[in-house]
Amino acid sequence: MTALTLTLGCAGARASAPGASPPPAARPQLTLTTELPLSDAERRAIIERVQAAFAFALTLSGWSRPDALAAEPVEIRVDTTRPGVEASTSGAHRFTIGVGALSQPNADGIFAHELTHLQDFRAARQGMRQPPRYLEEGRGYFVGREWRRLRGEPGGDGERAALLATATAEEVAFVLAKFRHQPELREVGRAGKGPLARGIGVFFVDYLRTRAGYPDAMARLSRAWERLGQGGAFEPAFSAQFDGLTLGAAEASFVAFIRETEGNPAERLKGTPFEGATGLRPEDPEGAAGFE
Ligand SMILES: [Zn+2]
Numbered sequence: 001m002t003a004l005t006l007t008l009g010c011a012g013a014r015a016s017a018p019g020a021s022p023p024p025a026a027r028p029q030l031t032l033t034t035e036l037p038l039s040d041a042e043r044r045a046i047i048e049r050v051q052a053a054f055a056f057a058l059t060l061s062g063w064s065r066p067d068a069l070a071a072e073p074v075e076i077r078v079d080t081t082r083p084g085v086e087a088s089t090s091g092a093h094r095f096t097i098g099v100g101a102l103s104q105p106n107a108d109g110i111f112a113h114e115l116t117h118l119q120d121f122r123a124a125r126q127g128m129r130q131p132p133r134y135l136e137e138g139r140g141y142f143v144g145r146e147w148r149r150l151r152g153e154p155g156g157d158g159e160r161a162a163l164l165a166t167a168t169a170e171e172v173a174f175v176l177a178k179f180r181h182q183p184e185l186r187e188v189g190r191a192g193k194g195p196l197a198r199g200i201g202v203f204f205v206d207y208l209r210t211r212a213g214y215p216d217a218m219a220r221l222s223r224a225w226e227r228l229g230q231g232g233a234f235e236p237a238f239s240a241q242f243d244g245l246t247l248g249a250a251e252a253s254f255v256a257f258i259r260e261t262e263g264n265p266a267e268r269l270k271g272t273p274f275e276g277a278t279g280l281r282p283e284d285p286e287g288a289a290g291f292e
Pocket of ligand 1: 113117136137140
């Protein structure tokens with residue numbers, strides 16, 4: 001398998017309440033492949049939703065050349081997926097969504113999540129294996145979460161927030177160290193830390209935005225992904241985008257923050273979209289929903 005066919009499988013979303021207008025942005029040519037007996041109208045509807053999610057991901061990621069990332073076609077496959085995997089992205093041109101996931105009420109969030117991976121592949125090219133997996137998933141969840149919120153879709157934020165609120169510094173240090181590259185990824189599942197690992201990246205992005213002084217952290221990260229596509233290495237690219245802060249130092253300060261807020265979930269989640277989603281507040285709109 002080459003770097004360009006690296007597959008990112010994503011478990012657990014739910015979804016769809018179409019209705020919001022897509023933002024104006026570049027849209028790629030899109031083809032839909034499926035064995036399902038879909039009508040032309042159903043095909044067109046899916047393509048419209050995917051194009052809207054693509055445009056949203058393009059905008060929220062803050063790419064420096066969004067039109068270039070939309071220039072090549074996208075193939076979407078509606079197919080059966082591996083057990084526990086709702087959707088997956090293979091390289092820069094294709095993503096697959098499971099038949100079941102397509103009918104879930106959060107399918108738009110899944111589209112945005114997968115298309116973020118696809119855009120990251122387009123930007124980073126052969127460098128796509130370099131960034132830690134938790135951070136790649138964090139970018140996908142970040143865009144998926146915001147698109148779901150905009151579309152009014154349900155999501156797994158309540159359950160994810162509850163996990164993040166109670167995680168210890170030791171657990172977070174473990175998943176940052178292991179949910180990174182093959183083959184250590186498997187250790188995360190064996191330790192029963194899969195759900196925390198899938199949620200930690202987006203919370204790290206939230207930490208950079210709300211605590212570390214980088215409200216535009218997604219755009220800075222996108223620049224680092226673009227640097228990979230120019231043949232650069234990830235860690236120096238990250239540092240260059242964050243005023244010399246190394247990835248290791250950023251992770252250490254994140255873990256220290258987790259340690260400081262052990263037993264104080266309100267302080268830990270303050271200022272992030274997870275605030276108020278833990279069930280700690282009576283107005284919690286989502287409760288203990290599942291994972292995206
Ligand atoms: Zn993913």
